[in-house]
Amino acid sequence: MASVREVRLKSRPVGTPTRDNFEIATVDLKDPGPGEVQVKNLWMTVDPYMRGRMNDVKSYAPPFALGEAMQGGAIGEVTASNDPSLKPGDLVQSMFGWREGFTAPAQGLQKLDPRGLPVQAFLGAAGMPGLTAYAGLLRIAALKDGDVVFVSGAAGAVGSMVAQIAKAKGHEVIGSAGGAEKVAFLKEIGVDHVIDYKAEKDLNAALAAAAPGGIDVYFDNVGGAHLEAALNSAKLFARFAICGMISIYNATEPPPGPRNLAQLIGKNIRMEGFIVSHHFDLMPKYIEDLSGWVKDGKVKWKETVFEGIEKSPDAFLGLFTGENLGKMLVKLA
Amino acid sequence: MASVREVRLKSRPVGTPTRDNFEIATVDLKDPGPGEVQVKNLWMTVDPYMRGRMNDVKSYAPPFALGEAMQGGAIGEVTASNDPSLKPGDLVQSMFGWREGFTAPAQGLQKLDPRGLPVQAFLGAAGMPGLTAYAGLLRIAALKDGDVVFVSGAAGAVGSMVAQIAKAKGHEVIGSAGGAEKVAFLKEIGVDHVIDYKAEKDLNAALAAAAPGGIDVYFDNVGGAHLEAALNSAKLFARFAICGMISIYNATEPPPGPRNLAQLIGKNIRMEGFIVSHHFDLMPKYIEDLSGWVKDGKVKWKETVFEGIEKSPDAFLGLFTGENLGKMLVKLA
Numbered sequence: 001m002a003s004v005r006e007v008r009l010k011s012r013p014v015g016t017p018t019r020d021n022f023e024i025a026t027v028d029l030k031d032p033g034p035g036e037v038q039v040k041n042l043w044m045t046v047d048p049y050m051r052g053r054m055n056d057v058k059s060y061a062p063p064f065a066l067g068e069a070m071q072g073g074a075i076g077e078v079t080a081s082n083d084p085s086l087k088p089g090d091l092v093q094s095m096f097g098w099r100e101g102f103t104a105p106a107q108g109l110q111k112l113d114p115r116g117l118p119v120q121a122f123l124g125a126a127g128m129p130g131l132t133a134y135a136g137l138l139r140i141a142a143l144k145d146g147d148v149v150f151v152s153g154a155a156g157a158v159g160s161m162v163a164q165i166a167k168a169k170g171h172e173v174i175g176s177a178g179g180a181e182k183v184a185f186l187k188e189i190g191v192d193h194v195i196d197y198k199a200e201k202d203l204n205a206a207l208a209a210a211a212p213g214g215i216d217v218y219f220d221n222v223g224g225a226h227l228e229a230a231l232n233s234a235k236l237f238a239r240f241a242i243c244g245m246i247s248i249y250n251a252t253e254p255p256p257g258p259r260n261l262a263q264l265i266g267k268n269i270r271m272e273g274f275i276v277s278h279h280f281d282l283m284p285k286y287i288e289d290l291s292g293w294v295k296d297g298k299v300k301w302k303e304t305v306f307e308g309i310e311k312s313p314d315a316f317l318g319l320f321t322g323e324n325l326g327k328m329l330v331k332l333a
Numbered sequence: 334m335a336s337v338r339e340v341r342l343k344s345r346p347v348g349t350p351t352r353d354n355f356e357i358a359t360v361d362l363k364d365p366g367p368g369e370v371q372v373k374n375l376w377m378t379v380d381p382y383m384r385g386r387m388n389d390v391k392s393y394a395p396p397f398a399l400g401e402a403m404q405g406g407a408i409g410e411v412t413a414s415n416d417p418s419l420k421p422g423d424l425v426q427s428m429f430g431w432r433e434g435f436t437a438p439a440q441g442l443q444k445l446d447p448r449g450l451p452v453q454a455f456l457g458a459a460g461m462p463g464l465t466a467y468a469g470l471l472r473i474a475a476l477k478d479g480d481v482v483f484v485s486g487a488a489g490a491v492g493s494m495v496a497q498i499a500k501a502k503g504h505e506v507i508g509s510a511g512g513a514e515k516v517a518f519l520k521e522i523g524v525d526h527v528i529d530y531k532a533e534k535d536l537n538a539a540l541a542a543a544a545p546g547g548i549d550v551y552f553d554n555v556g557g558a559h560l561e562a563a564l565n566s567a568k569l570f571a572r573f574a575i576c577g578m579i580s581i582y583n584a585t586e587p588p589p590g591p592r593n594l595a596q597l598i599g600k601n602i603r604m605e606g607f608i609v610s611h612h613f614d615l616m617p618k619y620i621e622d623l624s625g626w627v628k629d630g631k632v633k634w635k636e637t638v639f640e641g642i643e644k645s646p647d648a649f650l651g652l653f654t655g656e657n658l659g660k661m662l663v664k665l666a
Contacts, residue, residue: 052599060599223595245595257590262556262578264606266385266393271604273597 003028005309006069006099013054016250016320021054022313025069029103032082037092037106039076041332044097044309045123046072046316047157051249060275072097073128074332075112075119086111093122100309100332115291124157124327125301126290128276133161133219134286135279136241140272141217143169148211150174150230153221154191155182157327158243160301162219163191168298174210176203176226178322185302185325203229214238223247228258234267242273250320302326336361338642339402339432346387349583349653354387355646358402362436365415370425370439372409374665377430377642378456379405379649380490384582393608405430406461407665408445408452419444426455433642433665448624457490457660458634459623461609466494466552467619468612469574473605474550476502481544483507483563486554487524488515490660491576493634495552496524501631507543509536509559511655518635518658536562547571556580561591567600575606583653635659 003026010023032038050072053064064070074097078090083106086092091112096102112119117126124130136158137143149166153159154175166173167190175191177183178198186194193210200206207215207229214235220227223245230240248255264271293299304324306315312330319328336359343356365371383405386397397403407430411423416439419425424445429435445452450459457463469491470476482499486492487508499506500523508524510516511531519527526543533539540548540562547568553560556578563573581588597604626632637657639648645663652661 227594242597244598248595254592256592257594259587259589261560261590262581264575264604265577266606266608268607268611269605271597272602273599274601275599278601 004100004102007309007312008069009054009064009066012056012066013051013250015252017051017054017317019313019317024310027069029101032080032103035083035105035107036103037078037083037086037109038080038101038103039092039094039096039109040079040101041074041076041096041099043120043123044072044074044099044312044330044332045127046312046319046328046330047129048244048246048249048319050316051320060277070098071095073123074099075122076101081106083107091119093127098309098312115287117294120303120327120329120331121301123329124303125161125299126287129157129327130161130290131279131283131286132158132243132276133165134289135276135282136219136243136274137162137165137217139279139282140241140274141219141239143171143217145170147216148172148174148213148235149217149219150176150207150211150215150233151219151221152176152197152226152230153244153246154194155185155302155325156221157301157324159219159221160185160189160326161299164189164293164299166217167191168293168296172211174207174215176207176222182322182325189300197226204232207233217241219243221246224255228260231258231260231263231269234263234269236267238267238269240269240271242271246320304328305331307331337433337435340642340645341402342387342397342399344399345389346384346583348585350384350387350650352646352650357643360402362434365413365436368416368438368440369436370411370416370419370442371413371434371436372425372427372429372442373412373434374407374409374430374432376453376456377405377407377432377645377663377665378460379645379652379661379663380462381577381579381582381652383649384653393610403431404428406456407432408455409434414439416440424452426460431642431645448620450627453636453660453662453664454634456662457636458494458632459620462490462660463494463623464612464616464619465491465576465609466498467622468609468615469552469576469607470495470498470550472612472615473574473607474552474572476504476550478503480549481505481507481546481568482550482552483509483540483544483548483566484552484554485509485530485559485563486577486579487527488518488635488658489554490634490657492552492554493518493522493659494632497522497626497632499550500524501626501629505544507540507548509540509555515655515658522633530559537565540566550574552576554579557588561593564591564593564596564602567596567602569600571600571602573602573604575604579653637661638664640664 013021092109151162155177174193176195218230218240221244224247346354425442484495488510507526509528551563551573554577557580
């Protein structure tokens with residue numbers, strides 16, 4: 001593995017990204033120096049939040065640099081080691097995604113024990129997307145007995161875990177997704193009321209019909225019209241975990257917020273945004289709970305897999321057209 | 334006091350209310366039956382939330398009925414009693430505002446001990462507006478040491494108490510209000526940075542200049558552009574207490590929300606609406622704290638007083654053109 005391919009940001013997208021914003025380059029890997037290892041990546045993840053890093057604006061993660069390989073989560077296998085903590089064959093988790101391999105200090109990598117799960121699960125259900133669902137639902141939205149839960153983007157990597165965690169805890173769940181295949185998946189995992197937002201003319205009416213008594217918790221992956229409908233259906237003291245707003249990530253002009261935001265007041269609604277990195281302390285407890293749910297057959301997940309580094313831009317672009325059912329992944333080896 | 338005047342809602346306003354939406358009627362008061370008292374009102378309050386009750390929509394308070402006297406806070410004096418719990422001369426607080434007097438069951442009235450304060454203070458600083466400030470700042474926004482506080486509508490009944498409570502607790506406070514007189518008042522009560530929103534072309538820039546390090550707490554009485562500016566200036570983990578949105582109460586079409594709502598996510602902002610009636614448990618502690626602050630000269634308040642029941646519609650309408658400095662009140666006797 002002397003040379004590997006990597007994906008670079010060629011130009012900053014304006015609005016919806018296209019294939020032309022990316023370029024693929026081949027680079028030589030240097031041999032690991034003292035304390036370093038060389039890794040062959042097996043899987044990489046593409047996630048909606050990466051769209052924000054393609055803009056040249058300060059945010060919670062720094063912008064991707066033009067002409068350089070992008071960063072992102074990856075699972076790889078150590079192929080050469082110059083550090084006692086890792087040996088060839090070890091699995092590692094890193095932020096060196098968007099490339100087939102890399103040489104880096106062993107210290108910045110996380111050794112992975114797959115505990116019987118497919119390794120790529122640690123980029124999805126058993127990784128950041130799963131923890132995002134868990135932290136958002138239990139800590140941010142403070143889920144409590146009897147809560148009716150609404151989740152948008154419910155067939156996605158985060159949303160499908162939100163729906164299943166809520167079901168595993170005995171809640172009534174309304175999930176929104178687009179298209180027949182996703183609707184079928186949501187029914188399969190036990191979502192009580194499925195809204196196909198692409199088929200519905202009136203999202204407000206659809207949510208009101210699905211939850212005639214209103215909702216207590218809204219887990220927002222989408223923003224826009226979904227957030228407005230959730231405000232309309234919110235009960236007194238509802239809690240909204242604001243995780244993502246994929247409906248507006250590609251907007252060139254900032255779109256207006258919901259017209260009914262004043263409902264926060266009369267309904268005493270709490271709306272809280274969050275980034276999973278502030279909740280890593282919950283990871284051990286989450287993995288423990290997840291193992292139990294998997295064993296009891298209460299949680300499963302889907303993957304949409306693109307093969308080959310050259311397909312990673314397509315995988316990423318597919319997030320915004322809703323091509324993924326469950327976690328969107330790229331298999332690199 | 335056989336007959337009294339009262340103010341009725343004659344027609345439901347569309348957009349900004351006008352004098353024509355109100356009518357004044359004279360009614361005879363019946364003598365108090367068993368368990369009842371007759372009360373002469375001394376003061377009544379007009380508040381922005383009443384605008385919502387003029388619409389025929391379900392909200393946290395039921396709509397005012399057409400052709401009937403409106404409800405609202407009032408302070409009065411018992412003139413005749415047929416109940417052992419109250420005697421002529423006793424002061425009472427009630428929701429029978431918008432009228433010069435009334436006959437009602439003693440049980441629904443609250444006997445008032447003015448504790449050395451002017452009685453009308455119990456409609457303002459020592460009443461619901463003051464408690465709104467206290468609960469919103471301390472419980473909803475969870476004010477903590479070192480927080481930089483931004484309050485809009487800062488010269489109003491609620492806002493001026495928010496500013497002073499925050500100052501009394503040692504915080505840096507930025508207050509926004511409109512016009513030279515209000516700006517002068519805010520400086521007088523120790524607000525560190527005063528923004529005259531009527532004079533500022535760019536509220537975002539004005540707030541960024543007043544709080545170059547950002548804000549930790551925003552107390553929103555206004556909504557609209559103020560909320561958008563607060564989101565732009567919010568620090569990580571900022572808390573917003575959403576108390577009112579007077580900028581949109583008279584809108585005929587629901588206005589769009591802030592265009593930058595997605596900042597909730599990256600900044601982990603908590604935004605929480607509230608109604609003071611869910612926080613009455615804090616009243617004893619608030620009155621205790623307030624007494625201390627008044628004694629130490631840390632808190633004072635202004636009143637804008639209209640005289641006579643016939644002026645109450647003008648007092649109410651003045652809330653939306655910003656005519657009040659501090660609490661808007663109507664003196665009835």
